[in-house]
Amino acid sequence: LLYGASEIGVGGRFMDGYNAIMESKDIIFDQLANLGFEGVSGFCIFASLGGGTGCGGTPALIELLKQRFQEEEGRRIFVYVIGILPFEGQSSEALNSIWAVSKLLRAQLQERGADLTILLSNRTMLRRILQWRKGESVDYLRRELDVDIADIDSIEKMVPSTLDEASAAESRTEQAFVELVNPMALDVVEAMLSPGVWESHKDVFPTTDLADYSRKLDPVVVPAHYSDIGLIPDAGSMPKQLKTMIDYAVKECSYADVGEEPNAESVYYVLSGPAHIAKAEYGMHVKEALDKFIAPGAAITPCYVQYHIKDAKTNLLLLLGLPKIPELVTIINEATQLVNLHSGASPLKQGWFMRSKGTSRKELVDA
Missing domain, CATH: 3.40.50 (Rossmann fold)
Structure with a gap:
């Protein structure tokens, strides 16, 4: 303008x-x-x-x-x-x-x-x-x-x-x-825009666009973006790997400082990557890993973006709704x-x- x-x-x-x-x-x-x-x-x-x-x-x-x-x-x-x-x-x-x-x-x-x-x-x-x-x-x-x-x-x-x-x-x-x-x-x-952009080689579930973020999140949000994550299902306990991923994303990848205990009132996460990584079966482990960073009763909304191409990178976008912001x-x-x-x-x-x-x-x- x-x-x-x-x-x-x-x-x-x-x-x-x-x-x-x-x-x-x-x-x-x-x-x-x-x-x-x-x-x-x-x-x-x-x-x-x-x-x-x-x-x-x-x-x-x-x-x-x-x-x-x-x-x-x-x-x-x-x-x-x-x-x-x-x-x-x-x-x-x-x-x-x-x-x-x-x-x-x-x-x-x-x-x-x-x-x-x-x-x-x-x-x-x-x-x-x-x-x-x-x-x-x-x-x-x-x-x-x-x-x-x-x-x-x-x-x-x-x-x-x-x-x-x-x-x-x-x-x-x-x-x-x-x-x-x-x-x-x-x-x-x-x-944030990626899940709503159509690409022939990917599947998104549930379907997600900008309107979904505003419906599910509290009105003030701090994002955390962790890219090129080294998750390897055959290399050990996936719950432990996912916990490490969430810990690192919140503490080291947030784009405004939310401290050690953000106590977020809501969370929207987008896990994207190869089909054998970005899958809903891991949702319960992600929620367990998020538990110490959210307030009691906080809503957690997932989105999984599966890429059907060789060498797809694994990325995590966390949107923390109404967190503490020291x-x-x-x-x-x-x-x-x-x-x-x-x-x-x-x-x-x-x-x-x-x-x-x-x-x-x-x-x-x-x-």
Whole structure:
């Protein structure tokens, strides 16, 4: 979508991002009409939950879509938000993020929000990449940023905030890290879409598409994606292998940090691979392995994708509905520190919130 008067976003002022959508309603629906939106049953909104455009524009766009299709036309549509939380240490982005997540959650409670909000995290995805492809990632950053990275553990804290008068070097640094993590976000979306895409050499049961996820899961989801899994039925106990698979997926492959005990209220899993691996007979073992990561009585919904081709890889997609997300506590703390920094009796301090975010200190504290 192209809208608004600015070619470079709204500079972190999420209320400007919100208003830009509302003021561009006709332009936006003209663009959607040109894309052929009359026959669609849903929309996926990909958004950075750190900047002003994504944080402000996403809740506004959901409002417009729900109003147009459900209230005015009486047509049921599904709206999915794939929201990316900021890198570590980006305190200004953290403040925006908390406002946006609060806005999205409150809209869902009023049944006027997204059907699913799928949270991914730049800081967690970066940590995963550095664990899995350390040498390759360091070489890329050295090449892009022309810096000597001596301490691998310091990389996660190298991403600057770019909302407040960022220099060219800071913008380039953030962009390099974004390019590093973006493919991971796309992998999750592809894995979610895959069961609903017809291919002659695969079977899916039960049939699964995006609407099924929203019907079976709680409205806030953290994904975990474990690819190219080495499950070998003839090499030992399959229950033990499946337990190891689930443990690793939750603890090492989640795309936002859910800790050791996410206590998820619902789970949807997609096990894909060769027909002798991705089969319903293993469902009871998968459920047993998930037991320590879910709340009592949590619903578990399976999907099996069997490929009838040679050398098909085994992959697992876990969608954890309403899990504990310790990372959000960290982001809240970062945002609170920024609010406290700019709080005070002087008019200059009091005016910072309206100048930088387009809203009051009280609204941010409430969020």
